[in-house]
Amino acid sequence: MKEELAAIVLEVESTAPGIARRADFEAFKATISGPNGKLTAVMKGMKNVPKEDKPAMGQLINQAKQQVEAYYAETLERIEATELAAKLGPAIDPTLPSPDIGPGSLHPLTQTRRRMEEAFRKVGFTVAEGPEVETEWFCFDALNTPEDHPARDAQDTLFMPADAAIENVSKRGDERYILRSHTSTVQIRTMLKEKPPLRIISPGRVFRRDTTDATHSANFHQMEGLYVDKNVTIVDLKAILDYFVAEIFGKGSEVRLRPSFFPFTEPSFELDMKTPNLGKLSNQWIELGGCGMVDPNVFKSVGYDPQEWSGYAFGMGIERIAMIVHGIDDIRYFYQNDLRFLQQFA
Ligand code: FA5
Numbered sequence: 001m002k003e004e005l006a007a008i009v010l011e012v013e014s015t016a017p018g019i020a021r022r023a024d025f026e027a028f029k030a031t032i033s034g035p036n037g038k039l040t041a042v043m044k045g046m047k048n049v050p051k052e053d054k055p056a057m058g059q060l061i062n063q064a065k066q067q068v069e070a071y072y073a074e075t076l077e078r079i080e081a082t083e084l085a086a087k088l089g090p091a092i093d094p095t096l097p098s099p100d101i102g103p104g105s106l107h108p109l110t111q112t113r114r115r116m117e118e119a120f121r122k123v124g125f126t127v128a129e130g131p132e133v134e135t136e137w138f139c140f141d142a143l144n145t146p147e148d149h150p151a152r153d154a155q156d157t158l159f160m161p162a163d164a165a166i167e168n169v170s171k172r173g174d175e176r177y178i179l180r181s182h183t184s185t186v187q188i189r190t191m192l193k194e195k196p197p198l199r200i201i202s203p204g205r206v207f208r209r210d211t212t213d214a215t216h217s218a219n220f221h222q223m224e225g226l227y228v229d230k231n232v233t234i235v236d237l238k239a240i241l242d243y244f245v246a247e248i249f250g251k252g253s254e255v256r257l258r259p260s261f262f263p264f265t266e267p268s269f270e271l272d273m274k275t276p277n278l279g280k281l282s283n284q285w286i287e288l289g290g291c292g293m294v295d296p297n298v299f300k301s302v303g304y305d306p307q308e309w310s311g312y313a314f315g316m317g318i319e320r321i322a323m324i325v326h327g328i329d330d331i332r333y334f335y336q337n338d339l340r341f342l343q344q345f346a
Helices: 002-018 022-033 038-048 051-088 108-122 185-193 234-249 296-301 318-326 331-335 339-345
Strands: 133-135 177-179 198-207 219-229 255-262 265-274 285-294 310-317
Touching: 002 022, 002 038, 002 051, 022 038, 022 051, 038 051, 108 198, 108 219, 108 234, 108 318, 108 339, 185 198, 185 219, 185 296, 219 234, 219 285, 219 318, 234 255, 234 265, 234 285, 234 310, 234 318, 255 285, 265 310, 285 296, 285 318, 310 318, 318 331
Parallel strands: none
Antiparallel strands: 133 177, 198 219, 219 310, 255 265, 265 285, 285 310
16 A cells, blocks of 8 residues: 555656646646545545554555645646636737726816916916925014914924935024925915016915824825015015915905014915805805015015015915815815826826
């Protein structure tokens, strides 16, 4: 029996690697392990083995069975891999377009940002950029925001680790790096680089430790605006906001300027809009942005003479505007990358 078992294992070992088709494999397997197979016959012969030899023989049979089954598994795996390759055809070309997904389109936030940019470009504004990692000086000090202002609290602003080294973001002193909490930093970076008069907008991503809800996200987008010239007044600010609202939402949209406070503008306002039909946010005043006349201290921090220059600034939430334009009642849809949502804007 011992020799028989060794011969069976040898037969499987030498035959299995040469089998290429599943049917041939099944047929060969039947000659060994099927009801009339050679291994089955040896197993059946156990009943004739003397009682005292049974344990040793049983062990030998088990060993042979395990070896044979390992060859079966190896053979089957190889056959299945060949079958799969035949089904897939020649090697996949990753540069070919996917057959299932149609052409992409711009994200609704990008579309809204571009519409906003277009409206401001028409009246002479150019786009300025600034870094998303900022320093406390650009985000707060230069914007007349005192040391004890709540915005400087770690509860509201995301601070980088104390030893972070961001080589391409200039520092004024040894202040800490932060993720910018508003795009007003670009006002400062632009005024330090350029001489007045100025007329810029700056769209970009901002970060806050805000709790997410239907109208708030911890990571959203703003569009900053800054106009610096001689004799700029609130009338100019009101005129640009009215123009912008009419361009984006159409004439007759209901907006209001609500007195507010920002350290970097005086006086300051919030621009609110009465939402049209907007699901669970219908017919409510929703805040689009903050604005006001540039505070003389901001001009001083960038070396502009506040006696000579005046200006207005504003900062609007791009998500809020996209929500009203498209009738979206929850800001979270913008970040879920759900194709069913995104395809509506294709
Ligand atoms: C500011 O960030 C000021 N820098 C705006 C400003 C610029 C005022 C220039 C004066 C002059 P505020 O924190 O209110 O202000 O944010 C401005 C707008 O961003 C809000 O009106 C709102 O539309 C949007 N916004 C604020 N927080 C969130 C948030 N968590 N999620 C989505 N949008 C937000």
